[in-house]
Amino acid sequence: MNLNFLEIVSASMVLFAVIDIIGSIPIILDLKKKGGRIEALKATLVALIVLIIFTFLGEKLLGIFGVDISSFAIAGSIILFIMGAEMVMGIEIIKYDGPSGVSIVPIAFPLVAGAGSFTTVLALRAEYAVENIVAAIILNLAFVYMVLKSTNLVERVLGDGGIHILRKVFGIILLAISVKLFMTNIAIQIHTLFPFLKEAIQHP
Numbered sequence: 001m002n003l004n005f006l007e008i009v010s011a012s013m014v015l016f017a018v019i020d021i022i023g024s025i026p027i028i029l030d031l032k033k034k035g036g037r038i039e040a041l042k043a044t045l046v047a048l049i050v051l052i053i054f055t056f057l058g059e060k061l062l063g064i065f066g067v068d069i070s071s072f073a074i075a076g077s078i079i080l081f082i083m084g085a086e087m088v089m090g091i092e093i094i095k096y097d098g099p100s101g102v103s104i105v106p107i108a109f110p111l112v113a114g115a116g117s118f119t120t121v122l123a124l125r126a127e128y129a130v131e132n133i134v135a136a137i138i139l140n141l142a143f144v145y146m147v148l149k150s151t152n153l154v155e156r157v158l159g160d161g162g163i164h165i166l167r168k169v170f171g172i173i174l175l176a177i178s179v180k181l182f183m184t185n186i187a188i189q190i191h192t193l194f195p196f197l198k199e200a201i202q203h204p
Contacts, residue, residue: 003135007128011136014124018116021144026170027111028151029163030087031102040148043103047112048141054113055121055133069122070185070192073115077185079106080178087171112144115181 032038054061062068082093083106124133155163 002129002131004129004132007132008135008139011124011128011133012139014120015117015136015140016143018120019112019140019144021112021147023170023173024111025147025151025154026163026166027083027087027174028107028148029155029158030083030167030171031107032151032155033163034086034092037102038107038148038151039103040145043107043112043148044141044145046104046108047144048137050109050113051117051121051137051141052134054118055125055130055137058118058122069115069119070188072118073181073185074189076110076115077178077181079110080174080181084171084174084178087167087174107148112141115185 028038062072085091086093121133121137124136158166
């Protein structure tokens with residue numbers, strides 16, 4: 001074991017910014033208001049397992065299926081776009097009536113364990129010892145669990161009016177994030193498939 005406090009703190013801060021569970025609170029409340037059943041422990045454990053597996057086997061797993069990170073990001077951006085549209089327009093597109101409610105999709109994936117966190121753990125592998133990355137993941141997911149368990153308290157503090165305002169504001173932000181995520185990664189795919197286009201743009 002090569003646990004390093006500074007590496008754990010640094011990796012934790014990066015993951016905290018990427019996962020941004022605080023910024024996802026309005027989304028979580030919106031899912032709950034529409035009848036989604038949030039199981040904090042299930043969502044946390046699924047996200048934790050997925051992230052740890054991806055830390056060790058991410059590139060190999062994607063290679064087996066011929067899928068890259070940017071493809072994951074594009075798929076995740078589509079889900080986020082639909083969720084943002086639901087929040088802004090007050091409509092329901094995705095049905096959350098399965099036995100797992102919203103705990104697995106979209107909370108565990110893509111909100112917590114999504115394209116951003118997948119990309120991040122792969123990038124961290126190049127800089128930090130794997131045990132420190134795992135420790136950082138565990139710390140972040142412990143915080144995610146506490147936030148998910150506190151949704152009732154947050155709901156009472158904000159009230160219906162506050163939640164309504166947050167839903168609209170964060171819905172627009174979520175739409176913007178999803179579009180940026182989509183455009184960035186579709187550009188990567190285009191440059192990969194058609195490298196001559198990149199050359200033409202850089203040297204017209």
